[in-house]
Amino acid sequence: MAPDATTNDSTAETGVSIGEASARTGVSADALRYYERIGVLAPVPRDAGGRRRYDAATIGMIDFVRRLRSTGMGVEDVAAYAGLVRRGEGTVAERRAVLERHRDHVAAQVEALAEVLSVLDRKIGHYADVEKGAALDCDD
Amino acid sequence: MAPDATTNDSTAETGVSIGEASARTGVSADALRYYERIGVLAPVPRDAGGRRRYDAATIGMIDFVRRLRSTGMGVEDVAAYAGLVRRGEGTVAERRAVLERHRDHVAAQVEALAEVLSVLDRKIGHYADVEKGAALDCDD
DNA sequence: CGAGCACCTGGAGCGCGCTCCAGGTCAAGC
DNA sequence: GCTTGACCTGGAGCGCGCTCCAGGTGCTCG
Numbered sequence: 111m112a113p114d115a116t117t118n119d120s121t122a123e124t125g126v127s128i129g130e131a132s133a134r135t136g137v138s139a140d141a142l143r144y145y146e147r148i149g150v151l152a153p154v155p156r157d158a159g160g161r162r163r164y165d166a167a168t169i170g171m172i173d174f175v176r177r178l179r180s181t182g183m184g185v186e187d188v189a190a191y192a193g194l195v196r197r198g199e200g201t202v203a204e205r206r207a208v209l210e211r212h213r214d215h216v217a218a219q220v221e222a223l224a225e226v227l228s229v230l231d232r233k234i235g236h237y238a239d240v241e242k243g244a245a246l247d248c249d250d
Numbered sequence: 251m252a253p254d255a256t257t258n259d260s261t262a263e264t265g266v267s268i269g270e271a272s273a274r275t276g277v278s279a280d281a282l283r284y285y286e287r288i289g290v291l292a293p294v295p296r297d298a299g300g301r302r303r304y305d306a307a308t309i310g311m312i313d314f315v316r317r318l319r320s321t322g323m324g325v326e327d328v329a330a331y332a333g334l335v336r337r338g339e340g341t342v343a344e345r346r347a348v349l350e351r352h353r354d355h356v357a358a359q360v361e362a363l364a365e366v367l368s369v370l371d372r373k374i375g376h377y378a379d380v381e382k383g384a385a386l387d388c389d390d
Numbered sequence: 391c392g393a394g395c396a397c398c399t400g401g402a403g404c405g406c407g408c409t410c411c412a413g414g415t416c417a418a419g420c
Numbered sequence: 421g422c423t424t425g426a427c428c429t430g431g432a433g434c435g436c437g438c439t440c441c442a443g444g445t446g447c448t449c450g
Contacts, residue, residue: 129427281437396445398446407435420423
């Protein structure tokens with residue numbers, strides 16, 4: 111059986127290109143290079159030609175970074191967390207603390223959004239009322 | 251009975267100052283002027299000395315604007331909505347459509363945040379496990 | 391009367407997080 | 421051999437949403 115269509119080389123060219131990593135994670139290639147520069151990602155290994163190769167673990171990390179970013183964690187904070195991950199086992203408690211703080215932050219966001227959601231629903235309902243019986247209109 | 255401590259003048263100085271409006275809404279005075287400039291707020295009436303006076307309805311609008319902003323609606327979109335409000339009754343259906351679209355947007359945000367929340371909880375739980383029996387650790 | 395304070399205007403500046411660009415290298419396909 | 425395309429680097433540029441500044445006005449308080 112052929113082992114793998116993309117890796118049948120003895121010099122084990124492993125991982126995927128930056129384009130592929132971008133496609134898989136939804137993070138732009140520019141952003142990936144930027145993340146590496148500022149330390150959100152550890153220096154990514156290169157192939158013979160100096161091109162980046164992203165392994166599965168790194169892809170996973172990028173995906174997690176994307177989630178953190180999407181919930182409003184600043185790139186510096188993400189870089190700090192990533193630094194802990196890189197420093198290894200001794201930082202587990204600290205990593206947990208960082209994530210717990212961020213979880214609380216996200217939970218607060220959800221609450222705040224839910225509140226706005228209810229305000230929107232009230233307002234939409236009000237508009238709907240005005241549209242039907244265009245009468246008992248107050249102001250907004 | 252004294253009618254009101256702040257408004258016992260015959261020339262009816264109505265509404266509150268920009269500082270007061272800022273304090274009540276949590277929106278900075280600079281932002282309030284900025285909002286007026288770009289049309290998020292209609293031109294605010296002035297007192298004899300050219301200072302802005304915010305009435306209750308405007309304070310309410312500012313509060314709603316703050317909610318829209320906090321849920322990621324861009325200032326231009328907010329200005330567009332505010333423009334509809336200013337144009338009056340004929341725009342009710344359109345306003346409703348805008349808010350419904352935004353509500354969907356916010357609902358999607360809530361869903362996305364909730365998903366990240368669960369990922370965070372899993373990860374935090376995993377870290378907690380590692381901390382207790384520091385053994386069956388895989389990688390992250 | 392002088393000081394202090396809140397407010398005014400127009401415009402410049404800024405922090406964030408990328409995004410884009412110029413100029414170059416390399417590998418593959420025609 | 422030449423073109424095409426994905427990738428490389430360092431650094432400049434940008435869109436957003438304010439924020440800050442200089443320079444000035446006017447009210448109030450001691």
